[in-house]
Amino acid sequence: MARIPFIDTENCEACGTCESLCPGVFKLNEELGYAEVIDPLGGDEDCIQEAIESCPTGCIRWVET
Numbered sequence: 449m450a451r452i453p454f455i456d457t458e459n460c461e462a463c464g465t466c467e468s469l470c471p472g473v474f475k476l477n478e479e480l481g482y483a484e485v486i487d488p489l490g491g492d493e494d495c496i497q498e499a500i501e502s503c504p505t506g507c508i509r510w511v512e513t
């Protein structure tokens with residue numbers, strides 16, 4: 449059992465915080481106007497957790513796989 453981050457993109461306000469905290473996992477897609485998970489295993493859990501806690505709209509969460 450593993451867990452990976454998921455972004456509820458409808459509520460993303462494209463602030464870029466997640467990408468700056470954890471650039472191997474999150475990337476802001478400026479054309480689309482929201483951040484995407486580019487590689488769910490591209491960073492350690494601590495940096496993903498920090499991004500989850502720092503997201504101003506709370507739109508990142510863990511999902512179990």
Ligand code: SF4
Nearest residue numbers: 460461463464466503
């Ligand atoms: S921190 Fe949250 S609101 Fe900001 S770009 Fe990432 S997902 Fe979007």
